[in-house]
Amino acid sequence: MDGRIIGIDLGTSTTEASYIEDGKPRIILTAEGSGVIPSVVGIGDDGNWVVGERARNQLLVSPKKTAAEFKRKIGHDEPVTLGNEEFSAAEISGKLLSYIKSYASEALGEDIRRAVISVPAYFDEIQRQETVLAGQLAGFTVERIINEPTAAALSYGLEHMEEEEHILVYDLGGGTFDVTVLEMFDGVLEVKASNGDNELGGKDFDEKLIKWMAERFNEEHGQDPLKDVFAASRLKDEAEKCKKALSEKESFTVMLPALMEKDGKPLSLEAELTRDMFNGMTAELIKRTHRPIQTALSDAKIKASDLSRIILVGGSTRMPMVREDIREFLGREPEEAVDPELAVSQGAAIQAGIINDEILPENSIVMTDVNPYSLGVRTFNGFSNDCMSVIIRRNSTIPSVKKDTFATSADYQESVKVDVYQGESDIASHNHFLGTFTVNGVPPRKAGKEKVSIEFSYDLNGMLKVTAMLLSTGKEASIDIDMLRSKKKKDKAVNWEKSPIARRFKRSIRETEKLLKSDELEALPFEKETIDEMLHELKEAVAEGDEERALELDEELFDLMNDLLEDEDEP
Numbered sequence: 153m154d155g156r157i158i159g160i161d162l163g164t165s166t167t168e169a170s171y172i173e174d175g176k177p178r179i180i181l182t183a184e185g186s187g188v189i190p191s192v193v194g195i196g197d198d199g200n201w202v203v204g205e206r207a208r209n210q211l212l213v214s215p216k217k218t219a220a221e222f223k224r225k226i227g228h229d230e231p232v233t234l235g236n237e238e239f240s241a242a243e244i245s246g247k248l249l250s251y252i253k254s255y256a257s258e259a260l261g262e263d264i265r266r267a268v269i270s271v272p273a274y275f276d277e278i279q280r281q282e283t284v285l286a287g288q289l290a291g292f293t294v295e296r297i298i299n300e301p302t303a304a305a306l307s308y309g310l311e312h313m314e315e316e317e318h319i320l321v322y323d324l325g326g327g328t329f330d331v332t333v334l335e336m337f338d339g340v341l342e343v344k345a346s347n348g349d350n351e352l353g354g355k356d357f358d359e360k361l362i363k364w365m366a367e368r369f370n371e372e373h374g375q376d377p378l379k380d381v382f383a384a385s386r387l388k389d390e391a392e393k394c395k396k397a398l399s400e401k402e403s404f405t406v407m408l409p410a411l412m413e414k415d416g417k418p419l420s421l422e423a424e425l426t427r428d429m430f431n432g433m434t435a436e437l438i439k440r441t442h443r444p445i446q447t448a449l450s451d452a453k454i455k456a457s458d459l460s461r462i463i464l465v466g467g468s469t470r471m472p473m474v475r476e477d478i479r480e481f482l483g484r485e486p487e488e489a490v491d492p493e494l495a496v497s498q499g500a501a502i503q504a505g506i507i508n509d510e511i512l513p514e515n516s517i518v519m520t521d522v523n524p525y526s527l528g529v530r531t532f533n534g535f536s537n538d539c540m541s542v543i544i545r546r547n548s549t550i551p552s553v554k555k556d557t558f559a560t561s562a563d564y565q566e567s568v569k570v571d572v573y574q575g576e577s578d579i580a581s582h583n584h585f586l587g588t589f590t591v592n593g594v595p596p597r598k599a600g601k602e603k604v605s606i607e608f609s610y611d612l613n614g615m616l617k618v619t620a621m622l623l624s625t626g627k628e629a630s631i632d633i634d635m636l637r638s639k640k641k642k643d644k645a646v647n648w649e650k651s652p653i654a655r656r657f658k659r660s661i662r663e664t665e666k667l668l669k670s671d672e673l674e675a676l677p678f679e680k681e682t683i684d685e686m687l688h689e690l691k692e693a694v695a696e697g698d699e700e701r702a703l704e705l706d707e708e709l710f711d712l713m714n715d716l717l718e719d720e721d722e723p
């Protein structure tokens with residue numbers, strides 16, 4: 153397939169697209185001349201999709217029909233609700249990408265069908281898969297998924313090819329924090345380690361302010377504005393305005409006339425906030441960046457004092473406290489060597505240019521990347537059958553293919569179940585479950601006599617394929633993690649409540665959910681997972697209207713939980 157490939161930074165707050173012209177990345181502008189698109193999608197009054205700036209404007213007047221910050225839901229089962237309808241975060245991201253595709257096609261004068269899309273380095277397999285899906289829903293062929301900090305470093309590297317250095321990229325965006333340590337020499341850009349926090353970004357700083365403002369309002373008027381969608385949406389808007397203002401000046405006056413009303417009279421909020429107060433409120437958020445930084449440095453085997461440069465990426469690095477903290481924590485002045493909002497999409501475009509041979513030979517840059525999490529399988533070590541056996545260690549250079557051989561653990565077992573996990577705990581079930589498959593037809597022999605070789609192949613997009621082979625017969629089974637996921641996801645389990653037989657099972661489903669959420673099963677991770685899986689099957693059966701199966705599962709669940717809770721009560 154040919155045609156231009158664009159680079160897209162699909163951000164929590166904003167999205168940008170770039171392309172390569174004369175060997176250099178350039179931002180793509182909409183017809184209105186804007187290159188930074190709010191990552192906001194809504195349904196307009198006429199029932200049509202509204203995206204970008206228009207959707208952002210709609211957020212204030214029609215918050216129930218407008219979605220922002222949906223990137224945080226990518227890879228989670230939580231739906232995005234617009235009006236009475238529910239969508240997956242991938243579908244909503246797809247709408248945003250469709251808009252990008254259309255203005256890019258218009259700006260570049262050709263139908264753009266190929267894209268490189270960036271994701272936080274710390275996105276897991278499932279989040280990467282859903283990002284690809286979002287691209288496909290928009291009609292793109294997703295040529296590559298690139299890690300955001302790697303892309304930022306690439307856009308920096310293109311300008312500084314001849315230098316030799318250790319670089320730390322610090323990316324604090326709207327919803328995620330990423331830290332990456334790279335080494336650059338002779339036009340080779342090598343990622344040494346990535347770490348981060350997918351739940352930390354500018355949004356969390358806004359939330360501290362929202363809480364503060366809501367409390368002030370409540371103190372003054374005895375009403376909670378967060379209970380009113382319109383008021384809440386205005387608070388959010390004002391919080392971001394206030395936060396940005398405090399990046400420039402020492403104080404800001406929050407002004408929200410007629411935020412709510414009581415007996416027909418408007419209730420307003422006016423409050424003064426200083427930068428110091430804001431810094432105090434959010435100090436714990438800044439502190440949360442320290443552990444990922446430390447881990448990335450130690451994984452890269454580099455001391456902070458050996459860093460030649462710290463590059464700031466992401467709009468939230470405009471907050472003065474971020475610089476102060478880095479200065480204090482790493483003992484070095486950070487720099488804005490790249491445009492913090494555009495660097496990632498430009499880097500994605502450079503990656504696109506490399507794939508499409510559009511980068512000039514004198515700028516040819518070789519880049520290697522790493523996988524951010526350890527990947528492995530659940531095994532039995534003689535005592536516990538919940539051990540994590542790592543096959544690809546975190547921060548291995550990708551692409552990476554590794555295999556290991558395991559022996560059967562039970563006498564005469566006829567199948568081997570391969571459970572795949574991602575994460576750093578020695579206990580498999582404490583890690584992130586990616587999927588499972590079974591190799592059947594194992595010749596029945598004594599435990600340990602049959603051997604299975606398990607191969608993990610992790611590609612440049614950060615996507616995993618797992619193959620298992622029975623050594624005695626050569627029989628193979630393999631699966632892509634995306635297939636595992638889609639199998640898991642396609643279940644209509646999420647819609648069980650809409651089923652005509654839902655009422656019968658509602659109570660026991662809710663109770664089981666409650667139990668799973670409580671910490672009663674903390675000491676029994678294995679049983680907890682079994683219950684979780686059974687609950688899932690039950691919901692699926694309910695959703696499918698399969699009453700017989702649902703009753704069966706319901707009973708099994710009931711027995712299992714009774715047994716567990718009885719055991720626990722014994723002295």
Ligand SMILES: Nc1ncnc2c1ncn2[C@@H]1O[C@H](COP(=O)(O)OP(=O)(O)OP(=O)(O)O)[C@@H](O)[C@H]1O
Binds near residue numbers: 163326395471
């Ligand atoms: N001057 C400023 N001061 C403080 N925060 C700012 C400023 N400008 C932008 N921000 C914040 O930066 C965030 C957006 O940054 P950016 O566009 O880099 O994020 P993103 O790429 O959309 O998100 P992510 O990379 O986490 O997915 C928002 O939370 C925004 O409020």
Ligand SMILES: [Mg+2]
Binds near residue numbers: 164300326496
């Ligand atoms: Mg970003």
